[in-house]
Amino acid sequence: MNRRNFILNSSLASGYFLIPGFLKPLERLLPNASQKKLVVIQLSGGNDWLNTIVPYKNDLYFKSRPKIGLGEDMILPLEKDLALNRSLIKLKDVYDSGEMAVINNVGYPNPDRSHFRSMDIWHSASASNEYIYTGWLGRFLDNECKNSYEAVEVDKYLSLALKGQKLNGLAINNINQLYKEVKTPFFNDLVSVAKNNSLNEDNQGYLYKTLINTTSSTEYLFEKNKLISNKTDYPNNEFGKQLKNIATFIGADSATKVYYISLSGFDTHAGQQPRQNKLLVDYADGVSTFIKNLKELNKWDDTLIFTFSEFGRRVEENASAGTDHGTAGNVLLFGKNLKKKGIINELPDLSNLDDGDLKFSVDFRSIYKNILQSWLQANADKIIPAAVKDFGVV
């Protein structure tokens, strides 16, 4: 080992990115130089996909849903007898331009109808009878990345999906505020002496690791964020603001590879229609603005948007004009150069249900594998050990 390598390697082990001089040369040395960005949008609470991507020519749909079934004036037909909920009108152009893929019947064997468990399964990419305490994107960090800022959740909390064994993603709600808070002499003192010690596996070590990662990654993202001023108007809600933050980081060429946000409130057990429609409007307005913004920034070609929910809902509506927890649902993908576009696979079969719920035909982990392998150029088999095939849509 020559001297230069020694310095680089030893500084890596001790949190090298605290030292600005090392930062830039090292970044160029990193093996994974892909510029591809993944944006994950989680619909929390269990979205009723049947009222999102509507099988509007199926009598069974209307039979099961006399109260909440969507009539002709409430949908926008796509193809193959499926239609968009009209609340998603802003995404119709995106679909028509071939930049959207709709995957039907996505789920996993022995589905769990509990929000928490099913969300854990989607986050950790586990089977329904195994318990994994790292997330699929956390393992991507472990295997393919060096810094926390390579996976950013724009939220107050970090989800399991972004928690790895060695490395966690970063939860950031407001980068400017965070930067002001970490640039103080006291913090600098602590970070300067604490980096080689205290970093055991217990809670004390966890606190210091979080502190060190936060300081260095915040500096990095702050400097990036300063580079551009994003003047695009987004819908005036939390989801819109979060998407705008992401677009700004992407526009500034941040080395972040994964962005993660959630939109919640989809647990519509009662009075579903107005609630879900409102949320879908927020979703479509936000996403369409985001895509337009990325096009202006010349980054759309390098961005893939992936949307999922922890489960779909029961086919039959309940007595309170709502729906209960179900199983399989849709996954939506948006991107410039999708290998397959439009409606990707067969329609949900409402005549062949499993105890009132849709049967899955696409394992969600095969989509993860596809995204990791083909989009993020990662070793997907290492991250998703399950024996599922690469779905091949991206």
Next chain:
Amino acid sequence: MATPLGQIFHVYNRLGFGINYADAKLLSEKSLNEIINGLIVTSTVATYLTEIKKEDIPDKKDVIMDGMHKKELQHLINEKMKLLNSSWIKKLLETKNVLLEKQTLFWHNHFACRERNPYLMQELNNIHRKFAFSNFRDLLINVSKSAVMLKFLNNQQNKKEHPNENFARELMELFTLGRGNYTEVDVKESARAFTGWGFNRETMEFEFHEKQHDTGEKNIFNRKGNFGGEDVINMILSNKQTAYFITRKMYKYYVNESINEDHIKELAEFYYQNQYNTGALLKKLFSSAWFFSPENIGCNIKAPVEFLIGLSRQFNIKYSDHNVLFKIQNVLGQTLFYPPNVAGWPGGKAFIDSSTLIFRMKLPSALLNNGELEIDEKIDNPDDINKEEITGNKKFETTVNWNNIILSHQKLEFDALLKVFLCRMPEQNVIDKIKSDTALEKKEMILKIISLPEYSLI
């Protein structure tokens, strides 16, 4: 018999919300048993939250008929929710019944409920308080029959023709048995047993709607019978797994997030044999020798409310405006009466991420220096369905008597102060670095110590 200060700090951290040095010194004359018993005895008398009156919350239909704008109603509810929040915070700041409030907080998280009806939320909180140390069955029945839980988990809509499984599922998964100890059949069949459990919309009291109840035979836990809701609860309690599930959760809360299965077995079997007497279980837990062993001290991460209340009580901070406390809870990631979902706050490390850790390290010096803390002008309403924004004032005032604090700590040097404020010591080079600033005044020493990451450990 004198008790070492370290043990007193530990007892008050775990059974309450911390203690200041002067008070701990006074207590150290007493024996450890006396101190623990003192906390238990003080907590046998409950005083309830009464800030929100039933008539404060108008019925939605009446409001619209009265021509009051829907937004006004939302605003009213938001204000009353904040008032409810601050009434509990006030109690937490001032009460002597710390153990009672600590256990109420445990149940608040265990039977997590999130509804925009401040009166009903208050009543559920009072149930948690009233039955805090009683038989778990009494607590469970009263929670299950509370209007707000019936509403939250959609049991008002659980009818013979269309069973709604939400309550039955969460009852087993989150309130009693825990995952893996029931089947999908048990959930579906139990939902039928709970059909007809609802509440009266006028009185907001439990009501059994006989016509909506499914009287047919059900097959639950491999037993067949015409079971009703209470039968299901009895069957659940006769399963030891419930004792294990509750004990495990209480152990994580009071002792250590890392479980020692031997201790759990000892406690859970005792709980089961004592008909789920929660008070007896806690007494046994607090009198166990391992409760004081080093691996159980400074091992857990303070929940935001523990952090905020502990800090405020330790320094006797007075707030001019309780709104600021609402915002601080929100930023720290735990707003009372707004759990993220029916599973409650995940706790431990999940409370710590980049933003919340930094905020924790900034908060003490901000609050103890009369409020120079930057909180966003706009903080979202924690309610995720109605995204109305709360706009608030940035300025707030706190009053702290530093003369008293300095006086009571005047004989303590840096190393002694560390032991007063932290239950887990930082690495030596961290200590050296902070100490190296020789010009440190006592006030600055204290502020630096409580700004360390270790102040988040309990």
